[in-house]
Amino acid sequence: MRTTIIKKTLRVPLSDGAAGDGGTTARQLDVALIKAGFKASRELLDHVGTLADAEEYAVTVVRAVRELVGGQAQHNPYFKDFPHNVPDTVEFWLECIDDAFAQGIGFRGNLLDLPRYGRVQHAYEEMLEAHDELIGSLKDRATVLHLGGTLDDEITRLYLELAASPIPLGEDDRALLGELATQRLDLVPEAVPTRENRAILNAARLVAQRPLIDVDTVTDVLRLACEASGGDVTLREPTRFRSFRRPERRALLAALNEVDTSKFGDVNQHREAWKRLGERLHPHEHPFEQAQDVFAVARKEKTARSFAGQVEVAFADNDPDLALRILSKAPGMLLRQVDRLVRTGATGVAEAVRAAVPDVSGRVLVSVLEHLGNREKPDAARVFANRSRKVWIADDTRPPIDAAAIIGVIEDELVRRLPDFSELIVDPEVLDVAVPVSGAATEEGFGVLPRGSKLRLDGDVLRFFVHWRQTSKRTDYDLSAALLNENFEFCGYVSWTRLKDSGAFHSGDITDATDGATEFIDLHHNAFNAKYVVPQVNIYTGEGFDDVAESMFGFMSRDLDQQGKPFEPSTVRARSSMRGRGKVALPIMFERDGDTWHGTWLHLYLRGITWGNRIEENRDLVKLITSAALHRRYFTVRRLVELFGRKGSTPDAPSIHIGLTRSEAGGVTTVAELGNLLSD
Structure with missing residues (x-):
C-alpha cells in the first residue's frame, strides 16, 4: 500500500x-x-x-x-546499438535467412522459423556496454x-479522494477504491457523486453487513450486485452472479423495496441481468412485494415504461415539444438530448436548459458544452469511442446547429459554480490540457493526460516505446508509426517491415515476451520531414492488451549529445498502461512544429483483426481519426481560465493555482482535481 x-x-x-x-x-x-x-x-x-x-x-x-x-x-532492444547501425530491412532479413541455411535449417517463407529473427541475440549487460552513460541536461524531467502523513492517514486521504471523484474512475482506480473501502468501513464520505463509486463502497458494506448508503434507483442495486460478485460495476460486460448469503439477499431486496416505482422502467435496459440476479436472490422468500415487482418487470409479467422510453415515443410521434416536457423532469437527460431537441425543432430549449442546469453535474455540463462547440459545421468524420476506448467511425450527416444561446446558459452556470478567488495562477504547460469528464478517457500511468490534451516536447530526439510481458502463450506486439504530411496524407511508416524511413528508426522486431519485450522508435528532428506521426501498437498474435501480464506505452525526449541507454527513466515524459479491447492501440499522436513536437493524447483502440495486424492495413482509419482529433475543440484549462475571468476576483478569497503536479508549497489544483472546481 x-x-x-x-x-x-x-x-x-x-x-x-x-x-x-x-x-x-x-x-x-x-x-x-x-x-x-x-x-x-x-x-x-x-x-x-x-x-x-x-x-x-x-x-x-x-x-x-x-x-x-x-x-x-530490462528494456533490451533487438538491435544492440539502437538507434545506431539499424540495418536495411531486406538486408537484415537476408542475413537471417543466410544464418538459417548456415545452420542447416533452411527457409520456408516464415520469418519466425529463422533462429535469429524476433529473438534478442545479446544479453542485457552486453547492450549496456554498447552505450555511453547518459549526460545530464537541464531539460531532463x-x-x-x-x-506525506502516516500510512494510515494517507490511506484515508486517498480513499476519500477516490470516493469523492466527480467523474467516473478508470478501471485501476475502481479496483483500488474497492480495496480501500474494505479498510475504511467506519468512514462514510460526505458525498459520493458517481453511482459506480457508490456501488463499490456499498459492495464492501454489503459483505461486512453494514447499512447501504444512497441507493435510490434499481440500477444502483444491480451495480452493487455486480461489484459484490467480482463483475463489472459499469454494466458494460455481463456478470456471473455469485451465491449471496441470506443477510446479503435480504439487504439487496430491502434496498430494491425502497426504490420509487416510477424508476422500475430502468429494468428493461438490463433485463437479462435482472433475471439472472433474481435466480440468486430468491425474492419470493422475503416479504418485499415491491422488490418482487422488479423481477416481474424483468420477466415481462408486469409492464413499466422507462423514462427514456417515454422520450423515444414522443420523438417517434414527431412531437419534440412533448419530448422536451418529459425531459424537463430529468435535468441530466435533458442536457444529453439538447442536440436532438434543437435538430427536431423543439421550442423553448434554451429556457428549459436554464431551469435544468443547477441540478446537472459539472462533468455533464462540460461534456455538453464541448459537444455544442463542435456543431457549427459537419465534421469530416464522426469518431466515437465507447467506455472501453474502442473506436468506430461514421459519416457526419447531421445538419449544423446554432446553439449559441444554450452555450451561453451553460457557461453562465459554470461561472456561477467556480469558487471565489483572489488570484488565479495557471502553469503554462497546463493550458491545453482537456478538463477530464470521465476516467475512461485516459489510462493509468505517469504523465498521462485526458483525451484531447496537448503537451509540448523539446529535444533533438523523440523516442517512444512499447513494453509487454505475456502471461501464458507467445505474444507478439508490434510498435509502428504512421507518417503523415500537412494534409494528413500517408507519406511513409516505420515498423518491423520498414526499419527506417527518413530520420525514423525502429529498434527491431521481438516476437516473444516470456520475460518481457521492448520495442522503440526514434525520430530525429534533423533528418525528419513528416508533419504528423501516429504511433500505434498492433497485436500481431497472442494475448490481448487486457490479458497480458503487463503492457505499457511511453515516450521520451532527449538531445543527441546526451548519449545514454535506449531506456533512461529520467528522460521519460509519460508512461501509459494499455488496457483496451481492440487489437490496435493508438495512445497519442505527435505534430512537428520546427524543432518542437506537440503531442495530442488519443487513448483509442481499433477493432483490428484476429491476428496479423499491420500498419499497412489500417492507415486510412488512422488518417481519419487523427484529422478529427486535431480539428476537434476540447474544453481545456484555457477555456476554464476564460470563465474565471468572467467571474472576476474577490479580494478576501484564497488564491487558486492550477498545475500538472503539486508544488513543494502545496495548494496546487492538479488535472485530476479540475472537476472539483465545477461541482456545485
Whole structure:
C-alpha cells in the first residue's frame, strides 16, 4: 500500500520505524531519485535522515518511482546499438535467412522459423556496454516527491479522494477504491457523486453487513450486485452472479423495496441481468412485494415504461415539444438530448436548459458544452469511442446547429459554480490540457493526460516505446508509426517491415515476451520531414492488451549529445498502461512544429483483426481519426481560465493555482482535481 500511495499521489508516507542516523542513506536516495527523473523534497530528505531503517525505506521509494515510469523492466532492444547501425530491412532479413541455411535449417517463407529473427541475440549487460552513460541536461524531467502523513492517514486521504471523484474512475482506480473501502468501513464520505463509486463502497458494506448508503434507483442495486460478485460495476460486460448469503439477499431486496416505482422502467435496459440476479436472490422468500415487482418487470409479467422510453415515443410521434416536457423532469437527460431537441425543432430549449442546469453535474455540463462547440459545421468524420476506448467511425450527416444561446446558459452556470478567488495562477504547460469528464478517457500511468490534451516536447530526439510481458502463450506486439504530411496524407511508416524511413528508426522486431519485450522508435528532428506521426501498437498474435501480464506505452525526449541507454527513466515524459479491447492501440499522436513536437493524447483502440495486424492495413482509419482529433475543440484549462475571468476576483478569497503536479508549497489544483472546481 505504501508503494501504491507513492505511485498514485507522489506523496511518501511517514515511516513508523525507530529513530536513527539515516543521513548517508538520504544523500544516496537523492542521487538515485535524480537518475530516475525525480527529486525528494527537503522535508522528505530530512525525514529519511532521522530513520534507523532508512535504507529499507529508501529502497521502497526508489522502486515505486521506477515502476511508475516503467523502469522496473530490462528494456533490451533487438538491435544492440539502437538507434545506431539499424540495418536495411531486406538486408537484415537476408542475413537471417543466410544464418538459417548456415545452420542447416533452411527457409520456408516464415520469418519466425529463422533462429535469429524476433529473438534478442545479446544479453542485457552486453547492450549496456554498447552505450555511453547518459549526460545530464537541464531539460531532463525532475518530478518532486513530497513527504506525506502516516500510512494510515494517507490511506484515508486517498480513499476519500477516490470516493469523492466527480467523474467516473478508470478501471485501476475502481479496483483500488474497492480495496480501500474494505479498510475504511467506519468512514462514510460526505458525498459520493458517481453511482459506480457508490456501488463499490456499498459492495464492501454489503459483505461486512453494514447499512447501504444512497441507493435510490434499481440500477444502483444491480451495480452493487455486480461489484459484490467480482463483475463489472459499469454494466458494460455481463456478470456471473455469485451465491449471496441470506443477510446479503435480504439487504439487496430491502434496498430494491425502497426504490420509487416510477424508476422500475430502468429494468428493461438490463433485463437479462435482472433475471439472472433474481435466480440468486430468491425474492419470493422475503416479504418485499415491491422488490418482487422488479423481477416481474424483468420477466415481462408486469409492464413499466422507462423514462427514456417515454422520450423515444414522443420523438417517434414527431412531437419534440412533448419530448422536451418529459425531459424537463430529468435535468441530466435533458442536457444529453439538447442536440436532438434543437435538430427536431423543439421550442423553448434554451429556457428549459436554464431551469435544468443547477441540478446537472459539472462533468455533464462540460461534456455538453464541448459537444455544442463542435456543431457549427459537419465534421469530416464522426469518431466515437465507447467506455472501453474502442473506436468506430461514421459519416457526419447531421445538419449544423446554432446553439449559441444554450452555450451561453451553460457557461453562465459554470461561472456561477467556480469558487471565489483572489488570484488565479495557471502553469503554462497546463493550458491545453482537456478538463477530464470521465476516467475512461485516459489510462493509468505517469504523465498521462485526458483525451484531447496537448503537451509540448523539446529535444533533438523523440523516442517512444512499447513494453509487454505475456502471461501464458507467445505474444507478439508490434510498435509502428504512421507518417503523415500537412494534409494528413500517408507519406511513409516505420515498423518491423520498414526499419527506417527518413530520420525514423525502429529498434527491431521481438516476437516473444516470456520475460518481457521492448520495442522503440526514434525520430530525429534533423533528418525528419513528416508533419504528423501516429504511433500505434498492433497485436500481431497472442494475448490481448487486457490479458497480458503487463503492457505499457511511453515516450521520451532527449538531445543527441546526451548519449545514454535506449531506456533512461529520467528522460521519460509519460508512461501509459494499455488496457483496451481492440487489437490496435493508438495512445497519442505527435505534430512537428520546427524543432518542437506537440503531442495530442488519443487513448483509442481499433477493432483490428484476429491476428496479423499491420500498419499497412489500417492507415486510412488512422488518417481519419487523427484529422478529427486535431480539428476537434476540447474544453481545456484555457477555456476554464476564460470563465474565471468572467467571474472576476474577490479580494478576501484564497488564491487558486492550477498545475500538472503539486508544488513543494502545496495548494496546487492538479488535472485530476479540475472537476472539483465545477461541482456545485
